[in-house]
Amino acid sequence: MANINTSTLIIDEVFATKSGCKMARIHHDIGDCVYIPDTNFRVPFAPSTFDKNPNATRLNLQLSMDSAAVAYQLQEFDKWAIRYLTEHSHRIFKKTMTNEQVLAGYTSCVKTSTRDGFAPLLKVKMDTDGSNAVSCWDVMGRDIPIPKSEDWKGSHIKAKLHFSHMWIMGGQFGVVIRLTDAKIMPDVDEMTSAPHVNPFR
DSSP states (O other): OOSOOOTTOEEOOOEEOTTSOEEEEEEBTTBOEEEOOSSOEEOOSOOBOTTOOTTOSEEEEEEEOOOHHHHHHHHHHHHHHHHHHHHTHHHHHSSOOOHHHHHHHEEOSEEOOSSTTOOOEEEEEEESSSTTBOEEEOTTSOEEOOOOHHHHTTOEEEEEEEEEEEEEETTEEEEEEEEEEEEEEOSHHHHHHSOOOOOOO
């Protein structure tokens, strides 16, 4: 799962939630689309919400993609999504759209900085409560509580990512990527000295 396999990916039929949002599940024939990069992510900012709600349990988390290989995988996924949405535009959007029209409406989870020396950022969703709450581990593979928001900043994590579904709102659309598991390494010394234990199971 060090690569994102798009060859068997499917976007299901669109449905509306109780809140009126339109969604469509993304999956393989045999299960979820899961990606576990070989390299770690750096967390430059604490997780937050758009409205800064301190009681929110679904947060936005930005991960710095210092690895060119990871950035390439995400770019290839975006290319697949645009091709797929163009080919299936009538089924998904109820109208035929060109590649250029899909590209204009597509919102990538990757944000590229215009400032030199800054790595691209990957925006993911993270639940801190409920059945989809992120599972956290230490470097020895032991379960740990989900860190407080302020403790995420500056950490490094090995991540398990789930490409969950597509959202559609007005003329914009994109993919939701969920952080389902995180092995947390707070500092460089701990990252380099601790034995590797793979907690993702």
